[in-house]
Amino acid sequence: MKLLEERIKADGVVKSDQVLKVDSFLNHQMDIGLFRQMARQWRHDFDGAPINKVLTIEASGIAIAAIVAEEFGVPVVFAKKSQSVNLDGTVYSTRITSFTHKREYDVIVSAKFLGPDDHVLIIDDFMANGCAMEGLVQICEAAGATVEGIGIAVEKGFQPGGDSLRAKGYRVDSLAIVESMDSETGEIAFRE
Numbered sequence: 216m217k218l219l220e221e222r223i224k225a226d227g228v229v230k231s232d233q234v235l236k237v238d239s240f241l242n243h244q245m246d247i248g249l250f251r252q253m254a255r256q257w258r259h260d261f262d263g264a265p266i267n268k269v270l271t272i273e274a275s276g277i278a279i280a281a282i283v284a285e286e287f288g289v290p291v292v293f294a295k296k297s298q299s300v301n302l303d304g305t306v307y308s309t310r311i312t313s314f315t316h317k318r319e320y321d322v323i324v325s326a327k328f329l330g331p332d333d334h335v336l337i338i339d340d341f342m343a344n345g346c347a348m349e350g351l352v353q354i355c356e357a358a359g360a361t362v363e364g365i366g367i368a369v370e371k372g373f374q375p376g377g378d379s380l381r382a383k384g385y386r387v388d389s390l391a392i393v394e395s396m397d398s399e400t401g402e403i404a405f406r407e
């Protein structure tokens with residue numbers, strides 16, 4: 216998506232060869248007009264898919280997913296970070312290794328909000344190693360829900376998450392795929 220690529224080039228900061236900062240428009244301060252354009256792109260790309268739920272993960276996926284859900288006219292559920300998986304009735308849970316914080320945590324989704332009738336579009340801001348998205352796919356499988364696709368704002372194509380999920384047969388629709396980035400020059404190149 217040209218609009219997102221141009222915004223990343225203009226306002227993204229390459230913090231290291233592994234980490235891209237886009238907190239001025241995507242995951243700290245948020246440009247909702249841009250989110251709306253992104254949501255419309257996914258709506259177009261997934262036209263005809265029987266999506267009846269959007270699923271994301273706390274915290275930075277929530278705002279993007281909320282706009283996407285409104286665009287699709289369906290509810291949005293976010294997987295919650297949890298200390299205790301057994302507090303609140305039946306839950307599906309998975310353990311995720313955080314890319315940015317390098318630690319493990321559990322996330323849960325209540326069985327009340329995800330089940331066999333659901334056709335899910337999973338949304339997140341970034342894909343790196345794919346651990347967060349693998350976790351949400353596992354939660355959908357445990358719930359008997361169907362994963363219609365995975366929509367990512369920024370995939371780092373030089374890290375394995377996106378291509379590994381594609382190889383497993385999932386439809387991964389990343390609006391910008393960073394092929395390489397250089398923290399010294401600040402240069403960012405996108406996959407065609």
Ligand code: 5GP
Pocket residue numbers: 233234235236237242275312313314315339340341342343344345346347348376
């Ligand atoms: P993964 O589970 O794919 O390894 O990492 C995905 C999660 O890590 C995303 O939800 C995102 O919050 C965070 N993340 C991964 N790479 C980056 C990055 O380059 N910049 C930022 N801001 N967040 C990232």
